[in-house]
Amino acid sequence: xxxMSRIVKTVTNITFPLVLIYGLYVIAHGHLTPGGGFQxxxxxxxxxxxxxxxYGSVWTMKKINEKHLSALESLGALGFIGLAFLGxxxxxWFFNNYLVGNEILFGEIGRGAANIYTAGVIxxxxxxxxLKVIAGLFAIVLVMAYATRLKExx
Amino acid sequence: xxGELDLIAEMLKxxxxxxVAIPLLGAFLTPLIGKINDxxxxxxxxxxxxxxxxxxxxxxxxxxxxxxxxxxVFGGGPALTEGGFxxxxxxxxxxxxxxxxxxxxxxxxxxxxxSWAFMxxxxxxxxxxxxxxxxxxxxxxxxxxxxxFNFFVFLEIASISACALIAFRTNQGKAVDAGFKYxxxxxxxxxxxxxxxxxxxxxxxxxxxxxxxREIQLTFLDKIALALLIAGLAMKAGIVPMHMxxxxxxxxxxxxxxxxxxxxxxxxxYGALRMTSTLYGKNIIAVLKHVDFDLFGQSVxxxxxxxxxxxFIILLLAILTIFIGVLMAxxxxxxxxxxxxxxxxxxxxxxxxxxxxxxxxxxxxxVTSSAILSQPGYMALKGGIFHILNDALDIGLLFLVAGAIYxxxxxxxxxxxxxxARNMKYTTIFFLIGLFAVAGMPPLNGFASKILIxxxxxxxxxxxxxxxxxxxILLLAVFVKVFHSAFLGPKQEKFDNVKEAPKSMLIAMGIxxxxxxxxxxxxxxxxxxxxxxxxxxxxxxxxxxxxxxxNYVISLIGGF
Amino acid sequence: xxxxxxxxxxxxxxxxxxYAIIFRRNLIKxxxxxxxxxxxxxxxxxxxxxxxxxxxxxxxxxxxGLTMSLPVPHALTLTSIVIGxxxxxxxxxxxxxIYKHYQTLDARKIGMEGDEE
Numbered sequence: 086x087x088x089m090s091r092i093v094k095t096v097t098n099i100t101f102p103l104v105l106i107y108g109l110y111v112i113a114h115g116h117l118t119p120g121g122g123f124q125x126x127x128x129x130x131x132x133x134x135x136x137x138x139x140y141g142s143v144w145t146m147k148k149i150n151e152k153h154l155s156a157l158e159s160l161g162a163l164g165f166i167g168l169a170f171l172g173x174x175x176x177x178w179f180f181n182n183y184l185v186g187n188e189i190l191f192g193e194i195g196r197g198a199a200n201i202y203t204a205g206v207i208x209x210x211x212x213x214x215x216l217k218v219i220a221g222l223f224a225i226v227l228v229m230a231y232a233t234r235l236k237e238x239x
Numbered sequence: 240x241x242g243e244l245d246l247i248a249e250m251l252k253x254x255x256x257x258x259v260a261i262p263l264l265g266a267f268l269t270p271l272i273g274k275i276n277d278x279x280x281x282x283x284x285x286x287x288x289x290x291x292x293x294x295x296x297x298x299x300x301x302x303x304x305x306x307x308x309x310x311x312v313f314g315g316g317p318a319l320t321e322g323g324f325x326x327x328x329x330x331x332x333x334x335x336x337x338x339x340x341x342x343x344x345x346x347x348x349x350x351x352x353x354s355w356a357f358m359x360x361x362x363x364x365x366x367x368x369x370x371x372x373x374x375x376x377x378x379x380x381x382x383x384x385x386x387x388f389n390f391f392v393f394l395e396i397a398s399i400s401a402c403a404l405i406a407f408r409t410n411q412g413k414a415v416d417a418g419f420k421y422x423x424x425x426x427x428x429x430x431x432x433x434x435x436x437x438x439x440x441x442x443x444x445x446x447x448x449x450x451x452x453r454e455i456q457l458t459f460l461d462k463i464a465l466a467l468l469i470a471g472l473a474m475k476a477g478i479v480p481m482h483m484x485x486x487x488x489x490x491x492x493x494x495x496x497x498x499x500x501x502x503x504x505x506x507x508x509y510g511a512l513r514m515t516s517t518l519y520g521k522n523i524i525a526v527l528k529h530v531d532f533d534l535f536g537q538s539v540x541x542x543x544x545x546x547x548x549x550x551f552i553i554l555l556l557a558i559l560t561i562f563i564g565v566l567m568a569x570x571x572x573x574x575x576x577x578x579x580x581x582x583x584x585x586x587x588x589x590x591x592x593x594x595x596x597x598x599x600x601x602x603x604x605x606v607t608s609s610a611i612l613s614q615p616g617y618m619a620l621k622g623g624i625f626h627i628l629n630d631a632l633d634i635g636l637l638f639l640v641a642g643a644i645y646x647x648x649x650x651x652x653x654x655x656x657x658x659x660a661r662n663m664k665y666t667t668i669f670f671l672i673g674l675f676a677v678a679g680m681p682p683l684n685g686f687a688s689k690i691l692i693x694x695x696x697x698x699x700x701x702x703x704x705x706x707x708x709x710x711x712i713l714l715l716a717v718f719v720k721v722f723h724s725a726f727l728g729p730k731q732e733k734f735d736n737v738k739e740a741p742k743s744m745l746i747a748m749g750i751x752x753x754x755x756x757x758x759x760x761x762x763x764x765x766x767x768x769x770x771x772x773x774x775x776x777x778x779x780x781x782x783x784x785x786x787x788x789x790n791y792v793i794s795l796i797g798g799f
Numbered sequence: 800x801x802x803x804x805x806x807x808x809x810x811x812x813x814x815x816x817x818y819a820i821i822f823r824r825n826l827i828k829x830x831x832x833x834x835x836x837x838x839x840x841x842x843x844x845x846x847x848x849x850x851x852x853x854x855x856x857x858x859x860x861x862x863x864g865l866t867m868s869l870p871v872p873h874a875l876t877l878t879s880i881v882i883g884x885x886x887x888x889x890x891x892x893x894x895x896x897i898y899k900h901y902q903t904l905d906a907r908k909i910g911m912e913g914d915e916e
Contacts, residue, residue, distance in 0.1 A: 118857060123881055155270055162267040169260065178315035179256040225888045232895040388875060395882045399889060406893055412900035416909050419893045423820065426833050426886050430840050433879060434813075437840070440872070441847045 086233050088141030097139040104132030112215035116204035122211045126218025133219070134226045142230040149227070154220050161217030168206055168213065182206050247297075254298040255311040255330040258340070259380045261291050266372035273365035281355050284368045288351045288375065292344040295379075299337040303772045308333040308786045310385070318787045325447035325787065331385030333783060334776030338624065338769060339382045339509045342631050345754065346502040347375045353639055353747035354495035356740075357646055367407060374400035374499055381506045385787075387436045387446050390510060391429065397503050398425040398475070405492040405500075417487035424484045428474030435467035448518060449787035452780055457522045457545070468514050475507035478590065479560045482583055486567075489579035494642020497575070498635045501582065505631055508589065512777065515549065515597075516610075520780035523600055523610055546600045553594035554699075558706060560587030565710045568717050572653050574644065577721065578637045581677060581714055585630040591707060592623030592692045595699045608781020608791075615698035620777070622691030625770045629676070629684045629758065636673040636751045640666055643740040643748070644725065653721060658730035662737045667726050669748045674722060676755050678715035684755050687762035805846040812839030824906045826897065830890045837883045841876050848872035 088094065108129035115121030137145050169180045176183030185205035250257075265287035273280040302309065311330045312318055319325050332340075351371065358364060377397030384390050402425065406418030440446055442461070443454045455461055477485040485504075489497050516523070528543040564584025571577040599616020603609070612620065643666050650656055660667045672683065679689040689711065697704040739745075758765050776782070784791045812835055819832030848869045856870040894904070901909045 119855075123877065152274075159267060159270045163264075163271075166260065166264050166267055170264070172314075173253065173256075176315065178312070179253060179260065180313045181315045222884075228892060229895070232899075388878075392878060392882070395886075399882075399885055402889060402893075406896070409896050412897065412909070415893055415896045415900065419826070419890065419897065422886065422890055422893070423829060423833065426890075427820070427836065430833075430836050433840050434843065437844050437847060437872075437875075440875075446871075 086142050086230065088144060089139055093139050097135055101132055101136060104135070105129060108132065109215075112211055113208065115211040116207045122214025123218050125211075126215045127222060129215075129219045130222035130226065133223045137226060137230055142227075142234065146227070146231075151224075151227075154224055154227075158217055158220035158224070161213050161215075161220065164213030165210055165217070168210055172206065184209075250294070251297060251301055251309075253311070254294045255309060255332050255383050256313065258291055258294050258298070258383065259330075259376055261287060261294070262372045262376035262379065266369050266376060269369045269372060270365050273368070277364070280365070280368060284372060285351050285355070287372060288344075288347050291375070291379070292348055295340045295344040298332065299341050302332060302334060302337040303769055306334065306772060306775075308776075308782060310786050319450075323788075325445055325450045328384075328386050328389050329447065329787070330383045331449065331783065331786060332383055334772035335509070335513070335624075335774075336383055338628070338773035339506065340379065341769070342505060342628055343375075343378050343382060343502045345751070346498055346631060346635055347378070349635065349639070349747045349751055350495045350498045352750075353498070353642070353744050354493075355743040357495050357642055357744055358493065361408070363407075367404070370400045370404050371496075371499065374404065374503070378499075378502055378506050381503075382509060385448050387439070387448060387451070391433055391436060394432070394475070394507070394510070395429055397506070398422070398429065401425075401496075401500055401503055404496040405488050407493060407496065411491070413487075414491045417484075417491040421484045421488045424474055424481065428471040428481075431467045431471035431474075435464040435471065438464040438467075447787065448513070449784045452518050452520060453784050453788060453791060455519060455522060457519075457525050461519075465515070465519060469511060472507050472511040472514070473556075476504055476511065477583055477586055478556055479563050479583070479587075482560070482563070485583055486576045486579045489582065489638070490573060490576035494575075494638050494645065497638045497642075501631055501635055501638070504586070505627055508586070508627070512593065516777050517780045517783050519545070520610060521603070523597075524603060546597045550594045550596075550598035553590055553597060554703065557587045557591040557594055558703070560584065560590065561707065561710050565713045565717070569713070573651055574653055574656075574721070574725070575638065575641045575651065577653075577717065578634065578641060581637075581717070582630075582634045584710065584714060585626070585634060585677070588689070588692060588707065589623050589626050589630065591696060591703065592619045592626065595696050595703075596620035596623065598699060608784070609779035612778065615695045617774070618691055619695035619699075621766065621770050621774045622688055622695055624773050624777070625766060626688040626692060628765075628770075629688045629755075632751055632755050632758075633673055633676040633685060636669060636748060636755065637677065639744070639748050639751070640670045640673060643744055646744070647737045647740060648734060653724050656725040657728040657734075658726075659734060659737065660726040661730055662734065663739050665745055666740055666748075669752050670722065670726065672752050672755060674715075674718045676759070677718065679711050680715075682759045684758035684762065687759065687766070802849075805842060809839045809843045809846070812836070812842065826894050826904045826906055829906070830887065830894065833890070834883070834887060837879070837886075841879055841883070844872050844876045844879065 108125045108127075110125075111118075111120035111128055112122060112125030115125065172181035172183055173179045175181075182205040185203065265284065269280060269284065272283050298309065301307070309330075309332045310318060311332075313328045313330075316327060318327065318329055354367075354371070358367060361367070374397055377393045377395075377400060380393030381390060381397060384393060399422075402418050402422040405421055406415045408414045436446070438460050439451060439455075442458070443451060445451055445454065474481040489500060492500065523546045525545045526542045527545060527548065530543060531538070531540045533539070561584050564580050564582075564587055568577050568580035568584070571580060596612060596616045596619040599613045599619065600610050601613055601616075602611050604611050643663070644656065644659065645651055647663065648656065648659070676683040676685040679685040689707075693704050693707060696707060740748075781791065816832045816835030816837075816839065819835065820829050823829065823832070848871075850866055850868055853866045853868040856867040856873070897909055898904060903909065
């Protein structure tokens with residue numbers, strides 16, 4: 086499908102970074118405020134869908150390499166299950182939260198109850214799940230957009 | 240020497256989690272490995288399933304020989320917190336879970352080995368192997384879990400992967416239509432189960448199966464929850480009147496997917512058994528209504544109990560299922576759809592035995608906290624559970640043979656096949672073994688479980704047993720007709736170049752056929768060592784609760 | 800009485816969804832029906848979390864002395880929404896394939912060809 090008018094494209098250019106930052110904020114603060122991996126990933130994916138609608142599917146598919154999208158998705162999934170298996174090796178139980186109370190990775194970032202290291206493995210798992218959800222939902226939206234070309238092609 | 244024993248003990252301790260985690264890890268690695276080479280990816284999938292089967296047999300060996308129960312709390316820590324709340328997800332594996340896990344791993348191994356050669360000409364095989372490994376992970380998660388919401392999540396994982404696999408051949412419109420029907424009915428069933436779980440949570444603030452089994456007191460909402468749970472799980476297991484998706488889904492999916500679908504259907508049936516026997520086990524003989532009236536001068540006094548109502552409804556559905564399965568199989572001309580209707584009939588046999596077992600519950604033992612069945616009822620329970628194993632193997636072998644014939648001739652209609660026995664010798668032998676096993680002929684495994692079912696249902700009501708024997712004979716007639724029209728007969732010209740099935744498909748069929756013959760020749764061994772611990776574990780709900788809550792006292796079941 | 804309104808809404812949503820699945824022939828309307836049933840069940844799960852005069856179950860920056868609504872049903876509802884998204888996406892993709900094959904969305908006209916072969 087072709088894109089929309091110049092006004093829509095300009096507004097999309099301005100608002101897409103805001104949507105991106107908001108989505109990443111929801112992912113990163115998932116252990117303190119409502120949110121987390123899936124919710125933030127859905128926000129970013131809807132921002133990407135906004136780009137798809139504004140610029141048209143022909144332009145977007147020229148810019149996106151589907152193999153890279155699939156690789157990102159696998160990376161996110163492997164990060165999640167890899168952290169779970171590391172819980173088996175370091176913490177002697179599967180899915181154990183072995184980073185709670187240790188200062189291995191993060192040290193003192195944030196004050197009081199917002200310390201990252203009080204949540205342990207949870208922020209890392211949020212990032213992995215967020216990456217997978219962004220790639221997965223965007224792939225679904227691309228498939229639906231591809232289907233609209235069938236009607237026009239006939 | 241000590242180091243080796245420690246390693247095996249460590250693996251045994253972590254095996255419930257590893258059985259679900261290793262297929263998940265394999266499913267996420269497969270797209271990356273598939274970019275390197277095709278053969279490496281196929282070998283990787285077979286390796287993952289073989290590793291999972293190793294862990295399953297390790298765990299099952301320990302459980303079935305000792306009679307112990309393994310629990311695994313995800314994330315460490317005790318099962319119950321200080322206030323008595325079960326906040327962590329835990330897997331609880333007893334004899335019945337180990338039995339179902341053995342069945343699932345045999346089916347998974349046969350399916351993955353079979354698909355090496357069967358799916359070679361299709362594209363998009365990266366996604367195929369990923370979905371197969373996800374479906375295997377979902378099946379094992381459904382079987383091993385001890386938490387209600389976790390059961391729902393794994394049920395949805397298995398059904399979404401199964402739907403995508405049924406519709407795998409997207410160039411055929413019929414396959415996509417079958418997938419759509421499957422996902423609609425499956426989604427409705429799963430949402431009914433979620434509604435029932437929410438009802439139970441709202442009353443007792445617990446999602447853990449053992450804690451719920453301790454607390455359920457059969458209020459009005461609990462009865463609604465039981466009805467919704469059985470309805471939802473019966474939709475997924477293909478019991479009449481919710482069987483409409485089964486012939487289409489089994490018939491139009493690739494053959495290696497069908498054998499895994501059989502596993503998923505049996506897992507839903509296991510779920511229904513677990514919910515009624517263990518969750519509501521304490522109240523299984525609860526009196527629902529006391530009937531007392533005068534009929535022509537004689538007083539009629541009896542109690543309507545929960546197990547009576549359950550047993551009666553299940554027996555009714557079982558007779559319907561057997562009838563409809565056999566009668567619709569008689570008039571079918573599509574090979575795989577006919578085997579699918581036979582599969583529906585076999586599920587009817589399983590439920591027949593379990594319904595009789597429910598009717599035969601006499602009392603609840605207060606010392607060991609288990610249900611006491613009369614002797615025919617106990618035999619019926621063992622026959623039903625044994626039949627789950629035999630039916631999975633028999634119907635699986637028949638579907639693999641149907642797939643081999645489709646691979647060789649690209650024909651699915653029985654009217655167009657004929658004279659294949661000369662070219663495909665091994666496949667003919669495997670089909671004969673499957674035919675005799677499904678019909679219940681000695682010395683194969685179908686005979687052992689069916690004779691238990693016939694004998695035990697005769698004690699409940701002789702008519703049930705007669706109907707079961709007649710329908711079994713009808714099934715034999717149906718399959719002999721198939722054998723004659725597909726394999727015997729004059730050789731047709733268009734089948735001159737038909738070759739024997741490739742080696743990997745023959746290996747998969749051979750594994751199952753050897754198991755069928757082994758179980759048929761030594762049924763006593765299998766019955767005493769594998770089936771009886773499973774039946775004991777199902778009846779004994781006190782042990783199940785005691786593993787999680789060590790302070791469980793049975794005398795709380797006082798008055799209803 | 801005002802606390803019973805969400806439960807009435809749950810029953811209404813589920814019944815309307817069931818009506819749409821059973822009595823409508825358009826495939827997209829069946830998909831909408833399943834989405835309605837799932838919204839009803841999610842609403843039921845969230846309504847169970849409410850306690851009288853409670854606030855959101857967020858620890859950081861909360862005042863003391865207020866009861867919090869139960870957090871477990873919130874997690875259950877989130878999981879259920881994610882599963883619902885996956886099922887809806889799968890169903891819509893299948894509808895696209897069916898339309899490409901049969902050029903119609905009528906549930907009575909598809910899947911009927913060549914069933915005897």
